[in-house]
Amino acid sequence: xxxxxxxxxxxxxxxxxxxxxxxxxxxxxxxxxxxxxxxxxxxxxxxxxxxxxxxxxxxxxxxxxxxxxxxxxxxxxxxxxxxxxxxxxxxxxxxxxxxxxxxxxxxxxxxxxxxxxxxxxxxxxxxxxxxxxxxxxxxxxxxxxxxxxxxxxxxxxxxxxxxxxxxxxxxxxxxxxxxxxxxxxxxxxxxxxxxxxxxxxxxxxxxxxxxxxxxxxxxxxxxxxxxxxxxxxxxxxxxxxxxxxxxxxxxxxxxxxxxxxxxxxxxxxxxxxxxxxxxxxxxxxxxxxxxxxxxxxxxxxxxxxxxxxxxxxxxxxxxxxxxxxxxxxxxxxxxxxxxxxxxxxxxxxxxxxxxxxxxxxxxxxxxxxxxxxxxxxxxxxxxxxxxxxxxxxxxxxxxxxxxxxxxxxxxxxxxxxxxxxxxxxxxxxxxxxxxxxxxxxxxxxxxxxxxxxxxxxxxxxxxxxx
Amino acid sequence: xxxxxxxxxxxxxxxxxxxxxxxxxxxxxxxxxxxxxxxxxxxxxxxxxxxxxxxxxxxxxxxxx
Numbered sequence: 211x212x213x214x215x216x217x218x219x220x221x222x223x224x225x226x227x228x229x230x231x232x233x234x235x236x237x238x239x240x241x242x243x244x245x246x247x248x249x250x251x252x253x254x255x256x257x258x259x260x261x262x263x264x265x266x267x268x269x270x271x272x273x274x275x276x277x278x279x280x281x282x283x284x285x286x287x288x289x290x291x292x293x294x295x296x297x298x299x300x301x302x303x304x305x306x307x308x309x310x311x312x313x314x315x316x317x318x319x320x321x322x323x324x325x326x327x328x329x330x331x332x333x334x335x336x337x338x339x340x341x342x343x344x345x346x347x348x349x350x351x352x353x354x355x356x357x358x359x360x361x362x363x364x365x366x367x368x369x370x371x372x373x374x375x376x377x378x379x380x381x382x383x384x385x386x387x388x389x390x391x392x393x394x395x396x397x398x399x400x401x402x403x404x405x406x407x408x409x410x411x412x413x414x415x416x417x418x419x420x421x422x423x424x425x426x427x428x429x430x431x432x433x434x435x436x437x438x439x440x441x442x443x444x445x446x447x448x449x450x451x452x453x454x455x456x457x458x459x460x461x462x463x464x465x466x467x468x469x470x471x472x473x474x475x476x477x478x479x480x481x482x483x484x485x486x487x488x489x490x491x492x493x494x495x496x497x498x499x500x501x502x503x504x505x506x507x508x509x510x511x512x513x514x515x516x517x518x519x520x521x522x523x524x525x526x527x528x529x530x531x532x533x534x535x536x537x538x539x540x541x542x543x544x545x546x547x548x549x550x551x552x553x554x555x556x557x558x559x560x561x562x563x564x565x566x567x568x569x570x571x572x573x574x575x576x577x578x579x580x581x582x583x584x585x586x587x588x589x590x591x592x593x594x595x596x597x598x599x600x601x602x603x604x605x606x607x608x609x610x611x612x613x614x615x616x617x618x619x620x621x622x623x624x625x626x627x628x629x630x631x632x633x634x635x636x637x638x639x640x641x642x643x644x645x646x647x648x649x650x651x652x653x654x655x656x657x658x659x660x661x662x663x664x665x666x667x668x669x670x671x672x673x674x675x676x
Numbered sequence: 677x678x679x680x681x682x683x684x685x686x687x688x689x690x691x692x693x694x695x696x697x698x699x700x701x702x703x704x705x706x707x708x709x710x711x712x713x714x715x716x717x718x719x720x721x722x723x724x725x726x727x728x729x730x731x732x733x734x735x736x737x738x739x740x741x
Contacts, residue, residue, distance in 0.1 A: 569722060648737040
């Protein structure tokens with residue numbers, strides 16, 4: 211099989227062919243490493259490439275599969291990890307100067323689970339410093355670039371993951387999402403990114419940004435791959451006190467059930483304000499597609515959602531500044547300018563304001579529960595715009611922040627996915643957000659898959675298709 | 677329209693110092709507008725909220741019943 215064809219394969223398809231020994235894990239990993247060598251000098255998506263250990267793991271996987279010891283649908287599939295997950299013996303920087311020499315002694319529990327599932331770690335991916343930002347214009351390791359347009363950002367904070375997937379450098383990635391950090395890069399890089407329910411995936415061994423808002427979740431190039439990756443990492447873990455008590459589930463079981471009979475809520479206010487025209491048009495067309503496939507739609511009102519971003523900002527800034535206080539006190543000059551400025555603000559938020567934000571959080575959860583009595587999922591644009599040029603200032607003000615449609619679901623803890631729904635007139639990808647009831651990732655994935663099956667937008671960037 | 681007085685730069689520096697964070701006058705000046713903007717928004721975030729509404733508990737959201 212030629213290189214481009216292998217890179218374009220889904221992880222699910224690769225896994226099936228690996229299981230039937232039509233492909234070797236060594237061949238697949240070697241192909242990914244060759245693509246990293248070819249494309250990544252332009253993208254800067256990887257901070258560390260673990261080529262030797264990846265090839266060694268591939269040989270082990272090959273021997274296991276040949277001996278009939280098959281570990282499951284992702285056995286032998288290569289992936290990249292955002293460089294915020296602890297990896298035993300491999301440096302884990304969180305995109306920072308402060309942790310440049312940090313080499314964890316053990317894997318994060320989610321990384322242990324991925325290895326147990328037989329996936330092969332290719333390396334660690336670039337991110338916005340300490341996951342506190344949405345561009346991945348990293349001052350310490352250099353900016354990561356969007357494969358759809360190298361002068362534009364890949365989003366963030368999991369920008370290396372979004373870029374590496376769009377360039378076909380890896381088949382899967384694991385990201386984190388505190389206010390949109392999985393869904394932003396998925397949207398602007400034309401991929402699939404799922405923020406699961408809060409607590410669904412444990413966070414031990416993952417550097418925190420804001421304990422109340424941090425989620426770990428899958429990034430991929432198709433919905434089935436995201437579901438398979440979620441199957442591999444979901445489930446309770448004693449090391450995360452806020453991990454849910456649920457065991458593993460099969461999130462692929464309902465993928466092909468379609469949307470007939472489902473009710474799709476179109477929420478207002480907020481979610482359709484201030485859109486770039488091409489984004490508004492693409493999302494309207496996506497809603498039409500879902501109606502044509504048999505879903506019914508209805509307008510739903512989320513009364514106080516306009517307060518979500520301010521409450522979110524207060525919680526994010528307070529918690530992040532608390533976590534970073536020792537380093538901010540001892541070595542503030544080692545932070546990049548934007549992250550240092552964002553952290554400084556947290557030291558001036560009174561405890562009363564933080565608690566008021568948490569009161570709003572519960573209000574928004576209660577309101578969303580009511581909405582989900584009348585709708586199975588909500589559909590919105592993921593972002594109001596496509597990828598901005600590198601260096602363009604990004605506002606954190608609530609009415610202008612480009613993550614204002616995403617952060618409400620970090621507050622409520624509900625699952626939300628971004629799937630591609632077309633491109634703008636410059637050829638830049640647009641993301642559709644689908645959010646669901648707590649612990650109902652299955653319906654979110656089912657709606658996303660129905661849309662994907664009907665429309666099938668390309669997810670490899672043009673530069674990676676030759 | 678009455679103009680709200682700005683926070684004092686010295687107070688900002690002192691609040692930061694008490695938390696172990698060094699802040700010089702130039703950084704404090706740059707920070708002041710952002711702090712004031714966020715605090716003004718936060719002051720309105722609970723407008724009209726029922727008095728009995730409690731903060732969200734930590735941990736996962738409730739499963740739908």
